[in-house]
Amino acid sequence: MSLFSFMRLRDIGLFLTSARTDAAIARHRQTMSQGEAMEAVYAERGDPWASASPSYLYQRRKYEVMASLLPKDRHFTAALDIGCGVGGMLRELSPRADQVLGVDVAPSAIAFAQRANADLPNLSYQVSDIHSLPESLDGRFDLVVVSDVIYYLSPLEDEALKQIGARLVRLLAPGGLLLLANHYFFQLDPDSRVTRRIHDAFRWLPGLQLQSEHCKPFFLASLLRRSV
């Protein structure tokens, strides 16, 4: 797949928008919790990573490519998108699953996603921090998606990563799939190196087996399966 089918020159504006949002999050984190900082950028900017903007191709293509990495012949009973933001990936998941739950720590993100996807009746929503997902969700999902979320959960020590990973494994039914995606630019920038560390930690988690890894412009995706 060529770089230009993924993005246009003006998509560079998207990366500048994202960099400004990330800088705003870093500022807010001096006085706020991680969840409050996320809500603040949605409250200030509406769509802080321009994920729903028709001006940019990149995020839409990212969601399409992520969906294309799922096994073609598999229909899911219950899918979960954690850190769903304004809901672009929920739209891709809707035809692939009976029910899709979108979770985000930011109430304003969930409100945006609900408005944007009001035509899709199999979507539901919950405001929750990834660290405090209710145990009632455990074992309920045959697909969990976590895209461009984990590197915001600083500090991201190896032990913290293992705990988040173990929590995600518990959400999966036996045989369920975890689709993990994070920004990646050939390990050239610091965020890409964090991404490599996240994906390496997940591939060794007890109870998960790596099915495939895909390096796309500009993200890394790992598809992992919960052991039966």
Ligand SMILES: C[S@@+](CC[C@H](N)C(=O)[O-])C[C@H]1O[C@@H](n2cnc3c(N)ncnc32)[C@H](O)[C@@H]1O
């Ligand atoms: C860069 S956006 C990615 C949105 C979407 N997953 C995508 O790929 O376009 C990061 C999202 O993660 C959410 N998030 C950050 N920390 C979170 C946490 N602790 N629990 C749940 N969601 C969180 C943010 O509110 C934000 O919507």
